[in-house]
Amino acid sequence: MEEENKIEEENKIEFCIDTPSKAFTNHLNVPFNDRIILSAPFGSGKTYFLKKYFEANSDKYETIHLYPVNYSVAKNEDIFELVKYDILFELMGKPVEFKEIDFKRMEFLPFFLQGNIPSVVDVFSPMLNAMPLIGRGVHGVYENIKTLYSEFEKEYENLNKDEKQSSINYLEAFTQQKGSIYEEDFYTQLICNLINQLKIEFEEEDSEGNKKKKETVLIIDDLDRIDPEHIFRILNVFAAQIDKDGRDNKFDFDKIILVFDQHNVRNIFKNRYGADVDYSGYIDKFYAHKVFEFDNSKALKDGLNSYLRRIKSKDINLGNPSDTVNELLAYILFTLIKNNQLSIRRLLKIDATQFIFDKTYPVKISSEYSIPKSHFKILIIAEFLLFLYEEWQDLLQSVKLSQDKNEYGDYDANRVIEIGIKCCLVILDKNSHQLKSNNEKTYEYIDKKGKQSIDYVLQYERYDSEVFCQTKGIKDLDTKNDKRDMQLFPILYDTLLMIEEEGLLADK
DSSP: OHHHHHHHHHHOOOOOOHHHHHHHHHHHTSTTOOEEEEEOOTTSSHHHHHHHHHHHTTTTEEEEEEOGGGGGGSOHHHHHHHHHHHHHHHHTTSSOOOOOOOOOHHHHHHHHHHHOHHHHHHHHHHHHHHSTTTHHHHHHHHHHHHHHHHHHHHHHHHHTOOHHHHHHHHHHHHHTSTTOTTOOOHHHHHHHHHHHHTOOEEEEEOTTSOEEEOEEEEEEOOGGGSOTTTHHHHHHHHHTTBSOTTSSBTTOOSEEEEEEOHHHHHHHHHHHHOTTSOHHHHHGGGOSSOOEEOOOHHHHHHHHHHHHTTOOOTTSOOSOTTSHHHHHHHHHHHHHHHTTSSOHHHHHHSOGGGOOOOTTOEEEOSSSOEEEGGGOHHHHHHHHHHHHHOSHHHHHHHHHTOOOOSOOTTSOHHHHHHHHHHHHHHHHTHHHHTTOTTOEEEEEEEETTEEEEEEEEEEOOTTOSOOEEEEEEEEETTTTEEOOSOOOHHHHHHHHHHHHHTTTTTTO
């Protein structure tokens, strides 16, 4: 087990969070900003960021991190009980004290008897009946005592039934009702007590020279993974626990952070309640200042290069960020993530060191040629993408739903896209070029902007280690103008589809 943990630690990807951390710190420090929405597309690293951020600031914050994905199967009144369970479970691992009161048995006995008089009398009934001669007489006395006690309880209750007491009893009934917004049972009060224990002083001082106290933060994460049928029901349960009894929230947290993609939630809201219903008016109650839009694009690019460097296959070189395959694959992964078609969570789960590329498998291009798979860069990329997605159907669907982004960190996106198009054409137009070198060809395709034309020349000799082509021009056939805004993903989709249909990745 230790060896497995060591390997997992070595393979773990680290994404720099410096840039969003500065913005998030400023956001947290806005006065009275006690309710926060952190928004970003699903799988963009929100959970990773929050975990790393609060680990780095553990001297200032104590966090309770909840993942309410499974709450959707519960009734409304049960959801709050699940929240209490999860919070209490998390608190068990925090530096808090569960107070104990040590009563001696004889000190506790009067309190026990007072609360259990009917049961105590019932215990002695069989014994009295069994006593000879006087048993029946004593038993008769017992019956009278029991009747008298019942009358005593009834009159005592009536005596105390004034208007004020009736009102108090009525209100107290709500505080004990499970799932009620007014609930103040033992466990709710216990959680409040334990949360306040975490608010200890630390070295930093405020503007008045007083030592600051740690702030407690409740993070409600992965809300965009909840079934759309239930997300607003669960959000409403959380909303009902805010601003009760003069406090900011039911459990005395200093801040509550809700984590989801607000653009996705807005679309779900409109589909469910209609385009005319005011989404802003609904969501406003969940944040005090403004929605924090999380973005970590540059660090994502750097993290992807680090991730690809972990591939140890001796048959391919992905260790150099300037290598064509590395550069193109990083661009494709980046674009898939930005289009919500690949999650950072998935990348973190997949161990890139386990990727094995069989360079010797022959690819039959024509009746004359069978060339080792490693000579085609797009096949290396296709095989790695399939390694990530595991199923062709999922991979093809994700590529089909993606569009090229105009930003890619420090890279010139058009240059990388052109590299990708060259790599794709080697396979995609193989029936036309037949691996004949220096033969000028034209490939036509359709993307979302219309008909496109690519003029290219294939470059390959029998003893080369790579098949590649040079593009001579890319034109928009509808306007006859040079096409500057090139799109890789339509061509990439067609190429991957051909690779899958013709079985060019061996048994993949």
